[in-house]
Amino acid sequence: MRPENVVGMHYFSPVPSMKLLEVIPHETTAKHVCAAAVEVGLKQGKLPIVVKDVPGFYVNRCLGPFLMETTALARQHATKHGHFLISSSRVSFPLLPHLAFPFICARTRTGILPRNPL
Numbered sequence: 001m002r003p004e005n006v007v008g009m010h011y012f013s014p015v016p017s018m019k020l021l022e023v024i025p026h027e028t029t030a031k032h033v034c035a036a037a038v039e040v041g042l043k044q045g046k047l048p049i050v051v052k053d054v055p056g057f058y059v060n061r062c063l064g065p066f067l068m069e070t071t072a073l074a075r076q077h078a079t080k081h082g083h084f085l086i087s088s089s090r091v092s093f094p095l096l097p098h099l100a101f102p103f104i105c106a107r108t109r110t111g112i113l114p115r116n117p118l
Helices: 031-044 060-076 081-088 097-103 106-112
Strands: 007-011 021-025 046-048
Touching: 007 031, 031 046, 060 097
Parallel strands: 021 046
Antiparallel strands: 007 021
16 A cells, blocks of 8 residues: 555536636645646646645535525525625536535535534
């Protein structure tokens, strides 16, 4: 086994339209291996970010509170137009956040959301 040669690459769905790529080294991953994963991502036209190996990595960890707030806004009948502008044009979500929730795997959801959501 050569753990220094292991690195994770987390793509977002739908892969063809989502530019972000999380590169996840672990404690013993060699720097050149991490750099090679970043280079592969760049060649694929992605925007790679190097993140720690924690539940939800970086983006999904931030997504939890964001989903909670967008759900609260939807329940309060916040304007769909404003919701659309924030969600689609500024941060390039292919789906409105509350519509994307069913597509996020259950393991990720339980790792990023509080036990007693709204």
